[in-house]
Amino acid sequence: MAPFYISAPGKVILFGEHAAVYGKPALAAALSLRAYLLATETNDDSLRLEFPDIQLSHSWKLSELPWENAQAHIERKNGKPVPTDELNPEVINLIGEFLGDIESTAHYTTCLCFLYLYLHLCDPLVASRSFCIRSTLPIGAGLGSSASAAVCLTSTLALLGGHIRSPQYSEKQRVSSENPDAEFIDSWSLMGEKCFHGNPSGIDNAVATHGGAVMYQRMLAPDMPSVRTAMRNFPPLELLLTNTKVPRSTAELVGGVAKVNTRHPKTAGSILDAVSHLATDAYHIMSHPSFAAEDRESLRQLVNINHGLLVALGVSHPALEKIKMIGDTNRIGATKLTGAGGGGCAITLLNDEVSHEVLEKVENEFTQEGFETFEATLGGKGVGALFCDNDSDPEVFSVERFVNFSRREDIKNALEIDGWKYW
Numbered sequence: 408m409a410p411f412y413i414s415a416p417g418k419v420i421l422f423g424e425h426a427a428v429y430g431k432p433a434l435a436a437a438l439s440l441r442a443y444l445l446a447t448e449t450n451d452d453s454l455r456l457e458f459p460d461i462q463l464s465h466s467w468k469l470s471e472l473p474w475e476n477a478q479a480h481i482e483r484k485n486g487k488p489v490p491t492d493e494l495n496p497e498v499i500n501l502i503g504e505f506l507g508d509i510e511s512t513a514h515y516t517t518c519l520c521f522l523y524l525y526l527h528l529c530d531p532l533v534a535s536r537s538f539c540i541r542s543t544l545p546i547g548a549g550l551g552s553s554a555s556a557a558v559c560l561t562s563t564l565a566l567l568g569g570h571i572r573s574p575q576y577s578e579k580q581r582v583s584s585e586n587p588d589a590e591f592i593d594s595w596s597l598m599g600e601k602c603f604h605g606n607p608s609g610i611d612n613a614v615a616t617h618g619g620a621v622m623y624q625r626m627l628a629p630d631m632p633s634v635r636t637a638m639r640n641f642p643p644l645e646l647l648l649t650n651t652k653v654p655r656s657t658a659e660l661v662g663g664v665a666k667v668n669t670r671h672p673k674t675a676g677s678i679l680d681a682v683s684h685l686a687t688d689a690y691h692i693m694s695h696p697s698f699a700a701e702d703r704e705s706l707r708q709l710v711n712i713n714h715g716l717l718v719a720l721g722v723s724h725p726a727l728e729k730i731k732m733i734g735d736t737n738r739i740g741a742t743k744l745t746g747a748g749g750g751g752c753a754i755t756l757l758n759d760e761v762s763h764e765v766l767e768k769v770e771n772e773f774t775q776e777g778f779e780t781f782e783a784t785l786g787g788k789g790v791g792a793l794f795c796d797n798d799s800d801p802e803v804f805s806v807e808r809f810v811n812f813s814r815r816e817d818i819k820n821a822l823e824i825d826g827w828k829y830w
């Protein structure tokens with residue numbers, strides 16, 4: 408198979424992070440920042456990962472991977488592997504032997520995620536490959552970089568394994584509902600997220616797969632599918648995205664909330680219920696056909712309440728509080744942390760009347776604090792692919808060039824080109 412790219416967006420959770428893990432509804436939208444994966448054939452017996460964004464370069468001998476042993480533990484239906492509620496412990500054990508030389512936790516979980524998906528979705532007849540991922544998203548900052556990487560890996564391996572067909576929709580024709588290939592990608596990328604996080608709600612990979620904006624609710628009973636309601640009239644929101652650049656791990660923060668919930672079940676339960684109510688309220692407000700000034704004001708109020716409840720769950724950070732304080736002092740709008748918190752990004756829903764001058768002043772203050780602001784739009788496309796054909800510029804598919812882009816803008820400019828198709 409000729410080289411190809413897969414790309415999937417990050418996400419912003421507007422309301423309901425963490426509570427989403429406990430089966431409460433949450434609202435999220437696809438972000439214009441994305442991960443891109445370039446898959447190319449190699450001439451030797453190797454399987455190579457080049458993930459320069461996290462300084463990971465690793466390879467295995469294809470012929471040494473535990474194909475035979477793994478197959479005995481993989482359930483299939485109509486020839487397709489079936490995702491499971493828990494990660495398959497036998498396959499995890501088999502993979503463990505191939506991760507012994509990996510020291511960093513981030514590299515370990517990334518390689519685990521790759522091999523887990525590879526053993527389930529590909530087969531030994533697939534030629535040797537190199538997989539390179541680059542992202543215009545900040546990594547580990549609450550914008551769903553893990554899910555966009557998981558969706559890219561899943562789509563690539565499922566295509567190579569013959570479980571899904573190539574996407575067909577160009578941007579304008581795209582209709583994402585009831586597409587079995589997109590559902591396959593969504594369900595298997597959740598397994599990838601499980602490798603990264605342990606206990607993901609599934610909202611991030613749902614948005615990275617389907618794009619747009621959704622109200623999402625995980626069903627806690629085993630085998631019950633999650634509920635995903637597309638928000639077709641998603642209102643235009645004036646949003647400022649600010650990254651504290653404080654590193655954190657989603658797995659640890661989700662684990663921290665679980666501890667609070669175990670120690671103070673009634674208190675934590677009330678907080679999670681309150682988040683559930685505010686997410687539902689926000690959904691109704693955003694569904695108003697003429698999303699008016701008073702609706703925007705109500706939404707900002709809910710942003711402030713949601714942030715307060717996340718503070719109560721222990722997932723804020725002094726740097727996030729600083730962003731909120733600077734924003735509130737200058738009255739630019741309502742600010743909350745987004746994603747797992749503990750560092751990472753905050754979003755500010757801007758006041759209608761905020762001036763350019765004030766915004767510029769606030770952004771300067773953020774920069775002085777070492778924060779980074781992002782310009783991004785919400786509600787864009789989900790997972791897509793770009794194939795190399797006779798009309799393609801071979802330079803676009805050069806691994807060398809792709810690996811060496813030093814700025815996010817370079818990746819974006821090189822790959823925001825015609826020819827992408829979406830599932």
Ligand SMILES: Nc1ncnc2c1ncn2[C@@H]1O[C@H](COP(=O)(O)OP(=O)(O)O)[C@@H](O)[C@H]1O
Pocket residue numbers: 442458459460461513514516517540541542545546547548549550551552553554556603604655656657658746747
């Ligand atoms: N471009 C990338 N290349 C390789 N791994 C990635 C990339 N983007 C994300 N990841 C994986 O996702 C992890 C970060 O996920 P997480 O802690 O959930 O933060 P977030 O999803 O908010 O960015 C990284 O440590 C890495 O394992």
Ligand SMILES: C[C@@](O)(CCOP(=O)(O)O)CC(=O)O
Pocket residue numbers: 423424425426427428548549550551552553604606607608609610611657661745746747748
């Ligand atoms: C905290 C949580 O609600 C969102 C995590 O998002 P991120 O990995 O921080 O981008 C966890 C989840 O829903 O799986």
Ligand SMILES: [Mg+2]
Pocket residue numbers: 551552553554611657
């Ligand atoms: Mg994540």
